Amino acid sequence: MKIVDDMLTAMDRGHAVTVIGLQMSSAFDAICHHTLIDRLQSDFGFTGTCLQWITSYLSDRSSSVRVNSTASESVSANFGVPQGSVLGPVLFTV
Helix, strand or coil, X not given: CXXXXXXXXXXXXXXXXXXXXXXHHHHHHCCEHHHHHHHHHHCCCCCHHHHHHHHHHHCCCEECCEECCEECCCEECCECCCCXXXXXXXXXXX
C-alpha cells in the first residue's frame, strides 16, 4: 500500500514513476549445484563432512507436479536450491 501511495503522490506532483519487478523464485531455480559446491569450498573454506553434507543435500533431487491424484513424470533437478527450506536462502546468497 505504501508503494502504491508513494507512486500516486509522485504522479500527482508530475514526477515520472518507474517500477521494476524482480521474481526471485526463478533466480532460486537457476543456481548450478556444481558451481555452488565449488564456491563453498574455494571462497568459504567448506571441507570434509560439512561439504559432503551440503553436496548430499543438493544431490539426487527430483521434481514432479501432482494435481489431485495424478502426478507428472519425475525429472532430475541439477539446478536450484530448495525453496521453503531454511538452508535454501542461505545457499542462494552464497
